[in-house]
Amino acid sequence: MQTSNTDKKVPADQRPKLKRSIIDCDIHHATGMNAIKPYLPRAYQELVKQYGPALPGGMHFNGGVGGRMADAYPEGGGSAGSDLELMKKQHLDRYNVEYGILTGEGYAMHATPNYDYAAAICRAINEYTIEHWLSRESRLRGSVFISKQEPKLASQEIDRVGGRPDMVQVIVSSGASLPYGNRFYDPIYEACVRHNLPFTIHVGLEGEGINSPHTGAGYVTHYIEQRCARPAVMAAHLASFIFDGVFERFPALKVVLQEAGVLWLAPFLWKLDQEWKGLRVQTPWVRKKPSEYFREHIRVTTQPFEETPNREIFDHLLESIYAKETLMFCSDYPHWDYDSPSQALPKLDHELWDSIYYQNAAKLYGLPQRQTEEMK
Template identity: 90%
Template sequence: MKRSIIDCDIHQGTSLDAIKPYLPRAYQELIKQYGPALPGGMHFNGGVGGRMADSYPEGGGSAGSDLALMQKQHLNRYNVEYGILTGEGYAIHANPNYDYAAAYCRAINEYTIEHWLAQDSRLRGSVFIAKQAPQLAAQEIDRVGGRSDMVQVVVSSGATIPYGSRHYDPIYEACVRHNLPFTIHVGLEGEGINGPHTGAGYVTHYIEQRCARPAVMGAHLASFIFDGVFERFPTLRVVLQEAGVLWLAPFLWKLDQEWKGLRVQTPWVRKKPSEYFREHVRVTTQPFEETPNREVLDHLLDSIYAKETLMFCSDYPHWDYDSPSQALPKFEAELWDNIYYQNAAKLYGLPPRQTEEIK
């Protein structure tokens, strides 16, 4: 990669062993006695433990836990000017103990600030929150959301109720106060206190879970629009992360069509759903669907306003990692620049590109 890029999804290690020192002593003792009390792991994954085989440090430790290895394999190799850290540990979003969940997320944030953001100026963090407890979540956003190196709030797509519900308004109020996008990262569907993977119930295999994720993400998107979140919070931005991309085109067509016939039921929705999407929602590239031909691809990209809404993400160091130089098809110059840099820079308030060549 000659021109520098912004990667919107890098999973730095935030294992329980790493963050445990940042937990209150009472929780450290409970974990020692009874275990972490975290849901997850219902399905087999891919790769080696769900990660790239070569992303594990030679000296031991989990994939993504070693900054030097991340720098060598990804940041330096692909000229990543800014990398948005999205962590691990999403299982806490499916835990029913609200106070524990809030303390766990606080520990992730403290660990990330000290061991990652302070060690490499290219990195930016995501505020982990106990989204199942919106008031506690808002307090955590207020606590660290004003930092210049924290650029978004992140939650899992697995949830008890769709994110357009007024139940979550305290979170969005805090996001708006600190000008932070609200990012929904796939995961924890059907786990713990969260709802099933599909409207038909729970799935059997991991491949089914992956294929069901667009429907889950679509439900959240429809909820944002028809419950009027973007009317209540006109400056809020939402990121849909790691659920695919091109499925959004026919979904937006359907939202617009249904709105025309049923908009009397939601008079507060003043614009077409696709217009709310274009203004308020951004989408990350990984995993990017293959199309039968280039004509279909270009039509679908136009339909989701990709020049404005699409942002690159690698998903490092997960097994389905997307290499910045190989993952996407060839794009014309403006679209490439917007996907790999400009759209993310605008969303996260990052400076213009500084480097053109790998040093």
């Protein structure tokens, strides 16, 4: 159900436009060290100049050209996702994107044991994003980067910029040393609730630096294995949120699972409900079926979407994950496996399409209803 090969061969700025405007929940603007270094404290600028970024990451080969679409690199040089005008031409204008949520790049600071340095990088990314992106394009919204390894510093950063109307979520990598339901992270969730911000888990940095291995069996050899292991990592975080009682402690908290696939959630929810029925005496604070917590608190983004053998299975699995309420579109622009909004999903009925491509995200992020007229 991902973008067709034919669509990927057509230059991005020549692909068909959409008639109705959409919200894209995952646009990766470039936030590499060259971009954010001026926003670091001078001491870190000097250390980076002398010794390099000193961050984990890059254990496995990626796809595409440097992990990006070949035509997403600016003609004048620079990395993919670094040029706002090119992004507008290829994606925002081309696909009638009413709002796009910026999700940055790399996340390597989420795997370093140097907590102060990680916090400084996150602050620099946030400042760079505000000045160079959000101030220049009204359709874009930002994600608050935090050093989730140190919840006190993380909550301070949420309090510092989380009240801005152009910052609409808190973002972390799925790679972690502890599953995200652990009470260690409670100060982060307290700050998220204070500012009415969803907590978004984006794939990446599994098995890197201080983070736990990609799988329960250990580290993997190839990138394809890492991609295939990501649903299991997200599943561990999801189970942890539910059974450690996060949604009972923070009933207003919303969590987004980003870029780890979608349809695997259906049988996983069935298993969570089944196991809870037999073992709920061990977690009496879990008052509802796990699938009910999922439906109320969890949102999932579309990319990369699994292909199914037939449409009947596709429709059944969508219904099983309450897609009309929980699923939100994301393109992953400008990554190599970018999903064109016109090709990401098969034909849907009007109401379901509107929920996935606009309404669910608008409700979650507090965004206005469509301002753009339907394109003829």
